Structures are given as structure tokens and as C-alpha cells.
Amino acid sequence: MDAKLECKIREFYGFERLTLLDRLGGLSAVNLKVQLDAGLFVLKRFRSNNEEDVFRMEAVTALLDRSSLPVSLPLAGKGGALHFELDGRYHALFPFVEGMTxxxxxxxxxxxxxxxxxxxxxxxxxxPQSVGLMSKGESRAPAEVFRDTARAFLARACAIPLEESTRNLIKQLxxxxxxxxxxxxxxxxSLGTPTARHLVHGDFHNENLIFDSEGNVVRVLDFxxxxxxxxxxxxxxxxxxxxCNTGFGSANMEKATLFLRSYNAMYALTDQEVEGGAIGLIEGLCSSLFLERVVVDExxxxxxxxxxxxLRKVNYFATHAETWISELRSAGK
Known part of the structure; x- marks a missing residue:
């Protein structure tokens, strides 16, 4: 661990003993398992360096701390703050949670x-409005804007050294x-989008959940x-x-159907919400160049x-989107 980071942790939290044990998963964030005076913790370096995002995360922490949900929340520093800044990036310590992903x-x-x-x-x-948590609008660019951005990115990808097979894959995708x-x-x-607003996790998937040996969720991570x-x-x-991380075959769709039915049994979705969510999933997959940029730039x-x-997923949706949406809509009945 960087000496400057160690010094900052000791100063911010007041710990004396600090040992780096392991680097954990994370693509765009950095997660380190550390041993401190008070036990095991995970040090997270956040993706965002925006101060407004830190204010939002602290508002979310205060809100969830009053709930009964099994959530993993950051440790407060000596002065009560939950996050510290170092070299333009924000960091926080979270208690290490035993269990399985x-x-x-x-x-x-x-x-x-x-x-x-x-x-x-x-x-x-x-x-409550007093929390000051704002709605987050859709940030995806219109198809025409994405097309122009994609063309500019492809031109750059073709101008730098890359394996030809990698370049062709990026072009196809x-x-x-x-x-x-x-x-x-x-x-x-023609469809529109669901209008209701809820508190959403924003990155809810299996690797942000900790399960016990019986398959029960014991902790939700990464807010x-x-x-x-x-x-x-x-x-x-x-x-x-x-x-459906690996595709939309029958076994994976059976899992998707079970999950959707279980959710609907607790808090039913309307047909419009299911259709809007399904289209939003496809749109989100198709409107991002994040992974392509990491491959090309790094x-x-x-x-x-x-x-x-x-690429397999996008090609699947090109021919099966309507059938797939219909199957999910029926799953909730």
C-alpha cells in the first residue's frame, strides 16, 4: 500500500496498526482488504472524484443506517466524516463481511x-425530501449522437497498435x-418509460451481495x-x-423468471415497467463504450x-428482443 495512503488512513480514522492483506475484485473501483486495530476492513477507492457524488453517498448512508436492511455502510472517521480525499480520489473503509459471493x-x-x-x-x-436525495436522470445519448461518438472512437482504435482480431471484434460490436x-x-x-421513482441501488447484482451457506443474502454492498x-x-x-451474464439460454432465462416472479410477489411490476426495464437493459448495453475504451486505452x-x-448478446437482441420481452412480461403473471 502507498505510504501516503497509509498515513492518511491513520490520520483520518485514528488507527495505529494497518496491514494490507489482499486486493479484492473491482473493475473501475479499487478494493483492498486491510487489517486494522478494530478488525478486518475493506478500503474502497471510489470511481467518482466528484464532490457532489460524495454528498449523495453520505445522504444515502444516513438513510440506510435508519433502515433495517442488511447493508454494508462506511466507517466514520475521527471527525464524523465517512469519506476522505487523497490525490483527487475519494476513499472509505467498510467492515469486512464474512460469507460468499x-x-x-x-x-x-x-x-x-x-x-x-x-x-x-x-x-x-x-x-423524505429532507434527505436531499435527487433523482438521477437518464444520461444516455440519442442514437445519432452515439453513432458519431462510436465513429470517432473507431477511427482512433484503427490508428493505434492493436491485435487485428481485437480490432475486428471492436468494429463488429x-x-x-x-x-x-x-x-x-x-x-x-412509442413505449415511453416508467414514471415512478424509488431508491435504487444502481449496481445491483450477485457480486454486490454476500450470501450465507443456505443462499440467504446477509449483506448488500456498494451503494x-x-x-x-x-x-x-x-x-x-x-x-x-x-x-443472464453468459447469455439468454433456457437455464439462464429460468433463473431470470424465478427472480422476477419472486420480486413481483413482494412488489408487483406493471407490464409497462417490465417492458421499459427490458428496453432499458438493451439500451444500456448498446449505448456504452466503457469496456471498449479500457481495451483500447489500457x-x-x-x-x-x-x-x-x-457481441453475442447484442446479436441475440437484434433477432429476439420482442420475444424476450414478451417472455419476461409473462413471467410476472
Whole structure:
């Protein structure tokens, strides 16, 4: 661990003993397992360096601290603040939680049901106006703007040294995304979007949940993206990243159906919400160049398999989107 970071942790929290044990998962954030005077903790360096995001996270922490939900919240420093800044990035300490993270093949009916029930409880948390938590609008660019951005990115990708197979994969994926977004722009215009606002996690999937040996969720992690929005954002985030991370075959769709039914049993979604959430999932997949940028700008070849997976997903939606949405809409009945 960087000596300056160690010094900052000791100063901010008042701990004397500090030992780095392990680097944990995280693509755009950094998570370190550390031993401190008071026990085991996870030091998280947040993705955002925006002060407004820190204010939002602190408001969310105060709100969730008053709830009965099993959530992992940051440790307060000596002065009561929950986050500290170092070299332009914000950090916080969280108690280390014992348990398991379950990957897609290991998700069972009890674990899917437990995740769905807990998510429905999060969405029912009352958010008083006094909390000052604002709604977060959609930030996706129109299809035409994304097309122009994608063209500029492809031109840059073609001008730097890359494996030819990687360059061709990126070309195929981006072209497929542009085509799919053109189709979605018409569907979105006719369908509209759900209008209700709920407290949403913002990154709800299996790797942000800790399970016990029986498949029950014992802790929810990572509230960095929590805000007010359409609750379907969380529901379909879980379907995409937990149930159908590797694709939309029958076994994965069975998990998606079970999760959706369990959620609906607690807090039913309307047909419009399901349709809007499904389209939002496809739109979110197709309107991001995040992974492509990491591969091109950082040379991270480990993400190539994920780009291949995303290409399969986009191609699937190009021919099966309507059937897929209909199947999910029926699943909640």
C-alpha cells in the first residue's frame, strides 16, 4: 500500500496498526482488504472524484443506517466524516463481511428469491425530501449522437497498435450496437418509460451481495451509485449481470423468471415497467463504450472475452428482443 495512503488512513480514522492483506475484485473501483486495530476492513477507492457524488453517498448512508436492511455502510472517521480525499480520489473503509459471493452457475432458487425479496424491500424505503436525495436522470445519448461518438472512437482504435482480431471484434460490436440503438429509438418513443421513482441501488447484482451457506443474502454492498430512479433499473441489472451474464439460454432465462416472479410477489411490476426495464437493459448495453475504451486505452486483453459475450448478446437482441420481452412480461403473471 502507498505510504501516503497509509498515513492518511491513520490520520483520518485514528488507527495505529494497518496491514494490507489482499486486493479484492473491482473493475473501475479499487478494493483492498486491510487489517486494522478494530478488525478486518475493506478500503474502497471510489470511481467518482466528484464532490457532489460524495454528498449523495453520505445522504444515502444516513438513510440506510435508519433502515433495517442488511447493508454494508462506511466507517466514520475521527471527525464524523465517512469519506476522505487523497490525490483527487475519494476513499472509505467498510467492515469486512464474512460469507460468499455466488456466481451465475451457483445461483439457486433460494438465493434468487432472497435477492429479489431484499431488493423489493430496498425499493420500499421511504425517502423524505429532507434527505436531499435527487433523482438521477437518464444520461444516455440519442442514437445519432452515439453513432458519431462510436465513429470517432473507431477511427482512433484503427490508428493505434492493436491485435487485428481485437480490432475486428471492436468494429463488429460497435456496429451491432449502433444498429440496435437505431431500432430501440423507435421502440422507446412509442413505449415511453416508467414514471415512478424509488431508491435504487444502481449496481445491483450477485457480486454486490454476500450470501450465507443456505443462499440467504446477509449483506448488500456498494451503494456508490444509489439514487432515485426507476426501480426496474435494479431489477434488470440483476437479470442481466446475475441471471443472464453468459447469455439468454433456457437455464439462464429460468433463473431470470424465478427472480422476477419472486420480486413481483413482494412488489408487483406493471407490464409497462417490465417492458421499459427490458428496453432499458438493451439500451444500456448498446449505448456504452466503457469496456471498449479500457481495451483500447489500457491494453487490457483480459476483457476481450467480455466483449465477445456482449457481441453475442447484442446479436441475440437484434433477432429476439420482442420475444424476450414478451417472455419476461409473462413471467410476472
Amino acid at each position: 455466488l456466481h451465475e452457475p451457483s445461483l439457486t432458487a433460494p438465493s434468487l428469491s432472497s435477492a429479489a425479496i431484499l431488493l423489493s424491500q430496498l425499493h420500499r424505503v421511504d425517502v 460497435i456496429k451491432a450496437k449502433v444498429r440496435m440503438l437505431a431500432i430501440l429509438s423507435k421502440a422507446r418513443g 456508490e451509485e444509489t439514487h432515485l430512479n426507476h426501480r426496474v433499473r435494479d431489477v434488470f441489472s440483476f437479470i442481466n449481470h446475475a441471471c 491494453g487490457n486483453a483480459e476483457l476481450i472475452s467480455i466483449l465477445e459475450r456482449d
